[in-house]
Amino acid sequence: MSYLTFDGVSKRFGGLQAVANVSFRMARGELLALIGPNGSGKTTLLNILSGYYAPDSGSISLEDTAIHGLKPDQVAHRGFARMFQLTRVFRRMSVMDNLLVAGYAVGLDHAAAAKNAARLTEELGLSHLNDEDAGRLSGGQQKLLEFGGCFMGEPTVVLLDEPFAAIHPSMKEILARRIKERHDEGQTFIIVSHDIPAVLELCPRAVVMNAGEVIADDATERVLNDERVIEAYLGGTAG
Ligand SMILES: Nc1ncnc2c1ncn2[C@@H]1O[C@H](COP(=O)(O)OP(=O)(O)OP(=O)(O)O)[C@@H](O)[C@H]1O
Ligand SMILES: [Mg+2]
Numbered sequence: 001m002s003y004l005t006f007d008g009v010s011k012r013f014g015g016l017q018a019v020a021n022v023s024f025r026m027a028r029g030e031l032l033a034l035i036g037p038n039g040s041g042k043t044t045l046l047n048i049l050s051g052y053y054a055p056d057s058g059s060i061s062l063e064d065t066a067i068h069g070l071k072p073d074q075v076a077h078r079g080f081a082r083m084f085q086l087t088r089v090f091r092r093m094s095v096m097d098n099l100l101v102a103g104y105a106v107g108l109d110h111a112a113a114a115k116n117a118a119r120l121t122e123e124l125g126l127s128h129l130n131d132e133d134a135g136r137l138s139g140g141q142q143k144l145l146e147f148g149g150c151f152m153g154e155p156t157v158v159l160l161d162e163p164f165a166a167i168h169p170s171m172k173e174i175l176a177r178r179i180k181e182r183h184d185e186g187q188t189f190i191i192v193s194h195d196i197p198a199v200l201e202l203c204p205r206a207v208v209m210n211a212g213e214v215i216a217d218d219a220t221e222r223v224l225n226d227e228r229v230i231e232a233y234l235g236g237t238a239g
Contacts, residue, residue, distance in 0.1 A: 003028035003188065004157060009058035011044055018044040020212035031183040033203035033220060034192045037233055040209040042192045043085055046159050050082050051075035079156030083163055087142045091135025095126055095145055098134050099152055106153030120148040125174055140167035147175060157188045164195040176202060
């Protein structure tokens with residue numbers, strides 16, 4: 001049975017069709033790449049999925065429950081966790097407190113949150129920075145912290161928007177390794193990325209968007225050799 005189902009999802013901003021009739025299904029535990037040129041609608045699709053926009057038409061279901069049109073906190077309550085294209089951390093709070101807040105938000109008590117937070121900073125190589133203000137971390141460390149925040153609870157689906165952008169190779173490696181481990185444990189992911197080598201290494205399947213539409217959906221290697229996909233990337237911009 002399909003776990004996450006997008007059926008004819010569309011979203012228009014004024015005269016611009018940002019997402020056009022997007023349909024695809026995901027199985028539980030899939031690690032899916034969502035790729036495509038700048039402006040092709042990837043972040044908008046994640047924004048719809050996580051409740052920031054209602055689609056103009058179409059539906060999104062998690063198992064057999066419709067989730068489109070819910071508010072972001074309601075989607076989060078269903079276990080969706082997300083990293084943003086522009087990193088979001090509480091800059092004037094410590095690394096540990098950032099994670100504790102993420103833990104309280106998913107309903108953990110302090111002891112459980114503290115335990116998970118300590119484990120996560122250890123795993124992500126951030127434990128020496130536990131008491132540091134998050135705003136003092138490098139961009140890559142902030143991404144790792146935001147990634148950690150996704151796992152304070154037990155997420156149903158984790159959405160990562162450009163997790164590898166502008167991040168030091170050593171941190172990229174930590175992030176990729178942690179994504180892979182969690183995928184092996186059965187975690188469902190959607191990863192938006194322009195980092196084609198990383199996508200090829202991590203994601204067995206890729207959905208490609210161009211000008212709001214899905215133009216390919218197949219095994220990642222096959223998709224990357226698809227003429228329409230190559231043309232879309234070479235063409236540069238959407239529409
Ligand atoms: N809130 C908004 N209001 C108006 N237009 C928007 C809004 N959000 C996105 N767009 C437009 O919708 C289109 C799709 O944008 P989106 O951010 O989804 O693309 P993307 O595939 O994530 O691009 P990138 O790879 O550059 O991050 C773009 O033309 C963008 O300018
Ligand atoms: Mg984007």
